[in-house]
Amino acid sequence: MTEHEDVLELAGRSLRSRLLLGSGGAISPSSLTDAVLESGTGVVTVSMRRAGDGVANGLMEALAGLPVEILPNTSGCRTAREAVLVAELSREALGTDWVKLEVVADDRTLLPDVIELLDAAKALVDNGFHVLPYTGDDPVVARRLQDVGCAAVMPLGAPIGSGLGIRNPHAISLLREQVTVPVILDAGIGTASEAALAMELGCDAVLLATAVTRAERPVVMARAMRRGVEAGRLAHLAGRIPQRRLAQASSPLAGVLGS
Amino acid sequence: MTEHEDVLELAGRSLRSRLLLGSGGAISPSSLTDAVLESGTGVVTVSMRRAGDGVANGLMEALAGLPVEILPNTSGCRTAREAVLVAELSREALGTDWVKLEVVADDRTLLPDVIELLDAAKALVDNGFHVLPYTGDDPVVARRLQDVGCAAVMPLGAPIGSGLGIRNPHAISLLREQVTVPVILDAGIGTASEAALAMELGCDAVLLATAVTRAERPVVMARAMRRGVEAGRLAHLAGRIPQRRLAQASSPLAGVLGS
Amino acid sequence: MTEHEDVLELAGRSLRSRLLLGSGGAISPSSLTDAVLESGTGVVTVSMRRAGDGVANGLMEALAGLPVEILPNTSGCRTAREAVLVAELSREALGTDWVKLEVVADDRTLLPDVIELLDAAKALVDNGFHVLPYTGDDPVVARRLQDVGCAAVMPLGAPIGSGLGIRNPHAISLLREQVTVPVILDAGIGTASEAALAMELGCDAVLLATAVTRAERPVVMARAMRRGVEAGRLAHLAGRIPQRRLAQASSPLAGVLGS
C-alpha cells in the first residue's frame, strides 16, 4: 500500500489527511488559513454558537476559499437539548449533515457529559445527522455511541487546550478495540510526538486546534502536526519491534551486516 | 526559515536529514538499501569489527551506491584500547576520519562504559578523528566528552535494541543544555513518536537501527521515522503551547473565530 | 492531628483504616482471614452472586469472626436491573443496607457501564441503600453519582486485576475536586507505592483484592498495603515540597544546618 492509498473513510467522505483542524484560538482569519493549508487537512471544525460573529469577522468567508470541508461543532452546549438545537441550526445554515457533537459539563474542565452526549447523539442520528461525538476515554461509552449510530468516536487525550497530551494511552488502546467506527483523538494534544502517539495507538485521525493556533509559530506547528500524524500512521502500519527490558544485540545474520 | 534551510552541521558535513541510520539487524543488503533510501538519511553507520564479513556479504558494496556517508562504529569494543585500534583500522579501510565511538561494558545491557569511553575519545581526538561518542544520559559526562573535543554527543534513550523509547526525557533535556555540540539521540527508539519526542527535547538528530531494520515492514518504518524526526524538529522550532492542568477555552478573540 | 484522630466517615460508619479489602482471589478462607487481620482493614467486600457457594465454603463464617464490616457487592452484574436485584437479596441475607455497586459491560475488561450504573445507583438510593459505586475515572460521571445520592464514588485506577496501578493520576485528581463525598480508589492497584499514590492524589481510601490475595505472600502484601495507604495519607496531609526542574541546594539557613 502506498501513502496515497491510505484513505480515511469518515461519515461518507474519503479523506487523504488524517489530521482535522479546529479553528478555535486562531488570532486572525489569515493566520488560520495559512495554518490550514500547511497542515494539509481536509476538515476544519467551526463553532456554530459563534457562527454569526464568525461570519462577521470573516472566518467562514476565509474558509470558504479553501479545499476543506466545514465540520460544525456544538461547543459550549451544556445539555442534549441545546446541542440538538445548535446542530439543527448549523445544518440549515451550512447545508451539511455533519456535526461534531460537544456537550460539556462545565467551563473549568470542559469535560464531556457522557449522559447528555448519548441522548443528543441518539436524537441527532435519528434526525439524519452524521454524528461525530467528543467523548471521554471510556471504552464502554464509546461502544454505546457506536451502538446508537455515531459515525465515529472522538475521545479526549486530556482536557481541551491543556496540552497535556494523551494522559491514558492504555484506555485509548482499549477503546480502539471496542469499536469498529473510526476513532479520532480529540483534545489535549500539545505537540507533534503526541499526535504521532495517538496514531500509533490505532487511532484513525487526530483533531487539534490550539496546539496549532496558539503555538508561537502556527504555520510551522501545522506542518509539524501534519508530519506527526503521518509518522504515527506509518509506524502503526509498519509493525514496530517489541519492547525488551534488556539490550538486544544484533543477531548473527544482522552481525554480518554490521550495526 | 524553510525546511530546506534547516541544515545540521555535524563534524564538518552539512546534513539535510536529521535521521541517521544504523545497519545492524538488516536481514539483507537490499532491504537495507531500500530502507536507507526511504528514510532520506545522509549517514549510515557500519560496524567495523564485522567489516570483513560485511564486505563479503555485500553490505559495503550496496551502501557504496547510495548518496550516504558511511560512519564506521566500534560496536562490540570493551576497552578504550580496543576501540582506538578499531577506529584506526576503519580510517585506513574506509578513508574517513569520522568514527562513532562505542565502548560497552557488557553484552547483556550494552551500556556504555563512560570511563573507557572518555579515554578513547581523548585519544582519538588527539589522533585527528571526528569523534561521535555513544554515551549515557548523564549531562556531566556529556560535557566532559565535549571538553575533550568530541564533535557531538550521542546519549541513549534506553538500552540498544530495547525499543523502550526515551526512559528519561528530563535527563536528555538537561544534557541538551550542558553542551553546545550537536546532541544525537542514539539507542532505545522503537517507534516514530519517540523519534519526534527526541527532537522536541532539543536533540539535533536521531540515530536508530533495529527500530527500522527489524520492524515488520522496514521500508514503511523508515518512512515513519523520517516523518517523525521532521515532525519533532518542526515542533521544537514552532514553540509549543504551555501545559495547563485544566481546560483552556478559546479566548474572546478566539471565540469570535469559532473553535 | 494524630494518626488516631484521622477517621474516615463512610456511609454512616467511622473507619480507622483507609484500606478496604476485597475477598476475590483468595485461595482459602484462612489465608484471607490472615491477610484481613494483617491489613488492619475494617471493611471486606463479598460477592453476593456467589454468596451461596461462599457460605458453603466457609468464607462468610470465617469473616464473621473478624472485626470487620461486610460490604456486599454486585460483581458480575451486567444490567441495572440485575444489580438492583442482587443488592436487594444481599440486604435480606446480610441485614446491611450497604452495597458496593458494580455493573460491568463485559468480561474481558470488566469496565463499568456508567449508564446502567447510574440507573442502578438511583434506584438503590431511592430504596434506602448506602450506595458505593465502582465507576470509571470520569469526573463528570462521579459528580452525577454524587448527585443521585451515592455515599461515595469508587473510581478505577486500571482494569480489575490488571495490576497496572493508576493509569491516569490527572483524571483522579480532577475527579477528587468534583465531588465532596469520599473517593475510594478501586481496581488496578498492584503494589504498595500505587496505594500510596492514590492517597497522595487526595483519595480518601483504597480498595484492593487480588493485589493482596494473589501476591506470592498475601499476608506480607497485606501489611505492605496497610503501610502504603498510611504513607500516602500522611504525605497528603504533610504538604509535599513543590517539584522543580533543577536542583535546589540548601538555603543559607539550611546551609548552616548542613545537608
Added chain:
Amino acid sequence: MTEHEDVLELAGRSLRSRLLLGSGGAISPSSLTDAVLESGTGVVTVSMRRAGDGVANGLMEALAGLPVEILPNTSGCRTAREAVLVAELSREALGTDWVKLEVVADDRTLLPDVIELLDAAKALVDNGFHVLPYTGDDPVVARRLQDVGCAAVMPLGAPIGSGLGIRNPHAISLLREQVTVPVILDAGIGTASEAALAMELGCDAVLLATAVTRAERPVVMARAMRRGVEAGRLAHLAGRIPQRRLAQASSPLAGVLGS
C-alpha cells in the same frame, strides 16, 4: 521473616530502619530532631563543609542526643581532591570512618561528576574509609564504584531537591542487578509513594532530606516517609502480582470465595 528480622547491613552497621535522613534544609535544630525521631531513622547525614557553623548553631549538639549515627558528607565539593580533604577532616572531627561521598559538577544541577567521584572513592577506600558515594543512575558506573571497594552505591532518582521522584525506574532496576552492595536511593524523592517505589525496585534503603525538612509539616512527612519505605520494602518481599493489559476476573476457586 518478621519485620524485625529484616535488618540492613551497611558498612559494618546493622540498621533496623531503611530510611536515612539528611539534615539539609532544616529550619531549626528542634524541628530536625522531631523529624528524625518520627522517621525512625538510624542515620543522619551532616555536611562537613558547614560543620563549624553547624556546631555553632546547635545542630551537632542536637543530633548528639539522638539514637542515630552521624554520616558526614562532602556536599559542595567539586573535585576528588577537595572531597578527600573534607572526608579526612570529618574523620578527625567526628571520629567516624563513614563518609557519604559527594562530588558535584555544578551548582545548577548538583549532578555528580562520576569521574572525580571514582577517583575520590578509590583514594578514600585506600585510606580506610567506608565510602557511600552519591552517583547517577548509570549501572556501569555503579559497578565500578563497587569494584573500587565502596560499601554501597547511592544513585539519584532526580536532581537534589527537585522533588521529581524517580525519573528512570528502569535504570534503577538495571543498576540494582549490576551490584551486590547495598543500593540506597539518594536525591529526588518528593513524596512517600516515591520512597515506596524505590524499595519496590529493589533498593535497600532511601536517603532524603528536603522532602521532609521542607514539607509544610516536616514531622508528619517524616512519618509518611517511614511508612512509605516500610511499605515498599514489604511489597518487594511479598512478590507482587504480574501486570496484565486486560482485566483478570476472579478464578474459579476465587469465585467460590467471592470478590
